Amino acid sequence: MKQMIIAVSLLLAFGVGCDEGQGRQLARDRQLPDGTKLFGERTLKDGTKKVGRAELPNGDKQFDVTSLPDGTRKAGRVELPDGQKHFDVTVLPDGTQKVGRAEFPNGEKHFEMTTLPDGTEKAGRIEYPNGIKEFDVTSLPDGTEKAGRAELPSGEKWFDMTSLPDRTINIGRDELANGQKKFDVTWFPDGTVKSRAR
Numbered sequence: 001m002k003q004m005i006i007a008v009s010l011l012l013a014f015g016v017g018c019d020e021g022q023g024r025q026l027a028r029d030r031q032l033p034d035g036t037k038l039f040g041e042r043t044l045k046d047g048t049k050k051v052g053r054a055e056l057p058n059g060d061k062q063f064d065v066t067s068l069p070d071g072t073r074k075a076g077r078v079e080l081p082d083g084q085k086h087f088d089v090t091v092l093p094d095g096t097q098k099v100g101r102a103e104f105p106n107g108e109k110h111f112e113m114t115t116l117p118d119g120t121e122k123a124g125r126i127e128y129p130n131g132i133k134e135f136d137v138t139s140l141p142d143g144t145e146k147a148g149r150a151e152l153p154s155g156e157k158w159f160d161m162t163s164l165p166d167r168t169i170n171i172g173r174d175e176l177a178n179g180q181k182k183f184d185v186t187w188f189p190d191g192t193v194k195s196r197a198r
Contacts, residue, residue: 027052
């Protein structure tokens with residue numbers, strides 16, 4: 001699993017105006033000094049700030065952006081210049097970032113992603129273009145990656161998989177499509193494989 005860093009720079013502050021004569025907020029468009037363009041900007045009575053679309057100088061586009069009074073920020077969709085698309089994005093006040101779905105230009109898709117402030121990244125499911133699916137994936141800051149289960153297009157299934165920074169892969173159980181099972185499988189970087197079969 002590659003780094004799932006969520007390149008989301010959700011807007012931190014919105015300065016807004018309102019039509020006080022009518023007692024309601026009118027949506028407006030404006031450009032910030034840094035070049036950020038806001039479309040459909042408004043503030044609700046409870047202090048929630050909303051923007052229909054934001055275009056940042058770095059090329060990011062954010063849609064349906066909401067900034068809650070508690071500091072939580074949300075976006076319905078974020079499109080990055082490199083072609084990544086993130087959906088249902090939430091950034092909590094403690095820095096935790098959550099994404100419902102992320103699509104990458106190479107066809108890879110991540111679901112239920114969470115990035116913790118310490119750099120730990122988690123995904124409920126990752127689908128690769130080659131047909132491999134990984135479930136309950138955790139990527140630690142030191143480069144160690146773990147998956148509860150991986151399903152290969154061949155029908156093979158791996159359980160309790162750990163990939164170490166040196167490229168050693170440990171698999172607790174490997175179930176082949178023909179019914180054979182292997183346990184405590186270790187693939188070393190030099191291509192050597194060690195396992196117990198049943």
